[in-house]
Amino acid sequence: MVGTVIGTYDGRCGWAHHVAVNPEWQGAGVGVALMRELENRLRARGCATINLTVKRTNAQVQGFYERLGFDPRDVICMQKCL
DSSP states (O other), X not given: OXXXXXXXXXXXXXXXXXXXXXXXXXXXXXXXXXXXXXXXXHHHTTOOOEEOOOOTTOHHHHHHHHHTTOOXXXXXXXXXXX
C-alpha cells in the first residue's frame, strides 16, 4: 500500500481522517494527490470547508498541511475513552 485517506462530509463541513503515506513514498507527492482528490470529491458534494486534526507534537505533518493551505485554529479537541 502506498497511501490512504478517509474523508467524511456531514452536510456542513468535511473532515480528513487517517491520512497516511508509506514512509518509502513520503515526499513523492502521494499525500498531496490524496488530499487534492479528497478536496475535489468533497467540493463536488457542495462542501465548502474541510477540517482535520493534528497532534501538536507532529511538526512535520503540520508543515505539510500548511503548505496545502490549512491554517491552525484555536480549538479544543475532546475525547472520551470507552
